[in-house]
Amino acid sequence: MGGDFGPSITVPAALRALSSNLELHILLVGNPDILFPLLATTDSVLLARLQVIPAQSVISSNLTSAQAIRASHGTSMRIALELINDGKVQGCISAGNTGALMGLSKLLIKPLEGIERPALMTVIPNQLRQKTILLDLGANIACNSAMLVQFAVMGAVMAEEIIGIIQPRVALLNIGEEDSKGLENIRAAANILKKTPTINYIGYLEGNDLLTGKTDVMICDGFVGNVTLKTMEGMARMFLSLLQSSKENKQQAWWLKLLRHCLQVPGIKRFSYFHPDQYNGAYLLGLRQTVIKSHGAANLHAFLSAIEQAVQAVQRQVPERIAARLKSVLPKSD
Amino acid sequence: MGGDFGPSITVPAALRALSSNLELHILLVGNPDILFPLLATTDSVLLARLQVIPAQSVISSNLTSAQAIRASHGTSMRIALELINDGKVQGCISAGNTGALMGLSKLLIKPLEGIERPALMTVIPNQLRQKTILLDLGANIACNSAMLVQFAVMGAVMAEEIIGIIQPRVALLNIGEEDSKGLENIRAAANILKKTPTINYIGYLEGNDLLTGKTDVMICDGFVGNVTLKTMEGMARMFLSLLQSSKENKQQAWWLKLLRHCLQVPGIKRFSYFHPDQYNGAYLLGLRQTVIKSHGAANLHAFLSAIEQAVQAVQRQVPERIAARLKSVLPKSD
Numbered sequence: 001m002g003g004d005f006g007p008s009i010t011v012p013a014a015l016r017a018l019s020s021n022l023e024l025h026i027l028l029v030g031n032p033d034i035l036f037p038l039l040a041t042t043d044s045v046l047l048a049r050l051q052v053i054p055a056q057s058v059i060s061s062n063l064t065s066a067q068a069i070r071a072s073h074g075t076s077m078r079i080a081l082e083l084i085n086d087g088k089v090q091g092c093i094s095a096g097n098t099g100a101l102m103g104l105s106k107l108l109i110k111p112l113e114g115i116e117r118p119a120l121m122t123v124i125p126n127q128l129r130q131k132t133i134l135l136d137l138g139a140n141i142a143c144n145s146a147m148l149v150q151f152a153v154m155g156a157v158m159a160e161e162i163i164g165i166i167q168p169r170v171a172l173l174n175i176g177e178e179d180s181k182g183l184e185n186i187r188a189a190a191n192i193l194k195k196t197p198t199i200n201y202i203g204y205l206e207g208n209d210l211l212t213g214k215t216d217v218m219i220c221d222g223f224v225g226n227v228t229l230k231t232m233e234g235m236a237r238m239f240l241s242l243l244q245s246s247k248e249n250k251q252q253a254w255w256l257k258l259l260r261h262c263l264q265v266p267g268i269k270r271f272s273y274f275h276p277d278q279y280n281g282a283y284l285l286g287l288r289q290t291v292i293k294s295h296g297a298a299n300l301h302a303f304l305s306a307i308e309q310a311v312q313a314v315q316r317q318v319p320e321r322i323a324a325r326l327k328s329v330l331p332k333s334d
Numbered sequence: 335m336g337g338d339f340g341p342s343i344t345v346p347a348a349l350r351a352l353s354s355n356l357e358l359h360i361l362l363v364g365n366p367d368i369l370f371p372l373l374a375t376t377d378s379v380l381l382a383r384l385q386v387i388p389a390q391s392v393i394s395s396n397l398t399s400a401q402a403i404r405a406s407h408g409t410s411m412r413i414a415l416e417l418i419n420d421g422k423v424q425g426c427i428s429a430g431n432t433g434a435l436m437g438l439s440k441l442l443i444k445p446l447e448g449i450e451r452p453a454l455m456t457v458i459p460n461q462l463r464q465k466t467i468l469l470d471l472g473a474n475i476a477c478n479s480a481m482l483v484q485f486a487v488m489g490a491v492m493a494e495e496i497i498g499i500i501q502p503r504v505a506l507l508n509i510g511e512e513d514s515k516g517l518e519n520i521r522a523a524a525n526i527l528k529k530t531p532t533i534n535y536i537g538y539l540e541g542n543d544l545l546t547g548k549t550d551v552m553i554c555d556g557f558v559g560n561v562t563l564k565t566m567e568g569m570a571r572m573f574l575s576l577l578q579s580s581k582e583n584k585q586q587a588w589w590l591k592l593l594r595h596c597l598q599v600p601g602i603k604r605f606s607y608f609h610p611d612q613y614n615g616a617y618l619l620g621l622r623q624t625v626i627k628s629h630g631a632a633n634l635h636a637f638l639s640a641i642e643q644a645v646q647a648v649q650r651q652v653p654e655r656i657a658a659r660l661k662s663v664l665p666k667s668d
Contacts, residue, residue: 062512178396208568226509234542235569
């Protein structure tokens with residue numbers, strides 16, 4: 001098990017998920033010498049739904065996708081993905097190397113028909129207390145127009161099927177709203193989307209509109225999406241820590257106590273709506289099965305959210321629904 | 335005068351700047367039929383330091399840079415830049431079309447020796463209550479490695495000369511910290527910066543590190559910088575409006591009153607440190623004279639900040655200092 005903190009985070013999160021979901025079974029893929037001690041005091045009722053699958057190595061975070069695939073045999077990531085292929089599990093969660101997860105998933109799980117490259121997607125909260133779907137978050141750092149269009153289709157399907165929005169609005173993330181703005185691949189994608197009647201394409205939007213709720217789906221390449229998401233997470237954490245900080249001098253303590261008290265009040269609880277941990281877990285969309293990427297630096301609460309996303313994706317049959325919709329929605333290539 | 339709100343914002347901001355800076359002279363370039371009525375009730379003492387320069391047209395925001403340059407004769411933006419060239423003013427502020435401002439500035443004001451393309455730079459606050467310099471913010475949507483290196487040099491000079499940081503740390507914005515991460519132009523720029531002893535290059539950092547204060551200067555291409563900055567602005571505005579909102583139901587009013595009261599307390603005033611308005615005004619760095627780009631949607635307070643930035647740049651002789659430092663710092667091309 002990779003990620004920044006490995007089994008010390010992922011094992012307790014898995015146990016928490018098993019406690020709260022009595023139908024869930026989890027297979028932990030990793031080094032048994034590390035995993036078993038972490039399970040030593042676990043209730044046997046939980047252990048009945050837990051299995052350890054041995055893997056002696058992990059994929060290093062500094063390998064490129066190609067290097068990682070070549071060196072993937074026997075790694076926890078590869079074995080976990082093979083378990084899906086073998087029909088032994090219905091979904092896989094990883095906090096490891098994103099490029100490797102993308103490359104190996106494409107190789108082993110295969111993309112859906114009509115999808116060139118899977119994309120990482122997440123749901124972010126906006127100021128209308130609704131949700132905005134954002135993709136790609138880093139699976140594809142350079143994207144041509146066809147890929148952006150496929151992301152738009154997958155994002156729209158997710159907004160309809162998962163969030164329940166009818167005719168979701170789809171926008172391309174750009175540096176201005178005028179037609180002339182942006183990079184060539186974005187302008188070409190806009191031209192295709194304008195001619196795609198099954199997509200409710202509303203045009204270009206800018207970075208600040210991720211939060212205004214002007215669109216239900218925002219599309220960008222993986223480099224921009226990754227930087228943007230991490231910037232948002234950084235901002236949210238900074239503001240929440242400023243609100244909740246207790247490391248203040250004594251003169252200020254009175255209002256901080258007051259503020260901390262206020263944080264228990266429903267009205268201020270709305271800030272917790274924006275806490276990044278509960279949005280951890282990005283769908284690797286466009287695959288034939290469910291693969292969820294957790295933030296590498298996820299804490300227990302955040303990794304638990306990623307497990308819950310995987311459970312939800314399996315229960316709601318996300319890959320099957322996307323596959324079914326893609327057939328009718330994807331523009332026919334001439 | 336362009337920008338989203340035109341003279342209705344820029345004229346009152348100019349008058350406010352004249353009131354607070356008794357040495358300042360401002361030339362307003364625009365349609366006299368619109369400008370004079372806005373000055374009708376202005377004190378004659380202020381008017382003595384104000385001059386209206388007629389321009390009958392503005393550059394439309396939906397023109398590309400090339401289109402805008404072709405159609406620029408007689409526009410307020412071109413006339414304002416020509417005033418610099420004619421030695422009649424020492425700096426120019428515009429809330430208009432960014433691409434046009436970049437193109438026309440390059441044509442009329444000329445870049446400094448060793449600079450291929452000027453870049454838009456701003457200063458953002460971080461959680462250590464220090465400042466981080468970020469560029470490019472949208473002057474160059476696609477950048478090769480040489481341009482990124484030049485941005486790094488200019489950013490380092492700005493951090494030293496303007497913020498007063500000795501040996502400022504310089505990082506490249508990327509989607510991971512490992513050498514293998516990111517786009518080819520970024521990796522190539524990293525290789526050059528590693529071999530540039532006059533730059534304190536510290537490696538790649540991610541989006542969230544814009545706010546952690548891990549670096550003094552963060553370098554990226556203009557597309558990524560623009561989206562990132564607007565995302566940060568959107569987040570900051572959302573959190574500040576959640577904090578300050580008064581449109582709540584009556585049950586919540588008690589704590590909101592309390593919170594608003596708290597906002598007067600020095601401790602919570604730290605939130606205002608992050609208000610985007612006071613950071614409006616991006617330097618168009620790498621030109622022989624001072625050109626400042628204001629956010630198109632700037633309000634009075636924000637446009638005033640942009641004017642203050644221009645005054646500061648002129649007083650501190652920013653272009654001259656950069657030119658002097660560039661000669662010793664820029665890597666010699668073989």
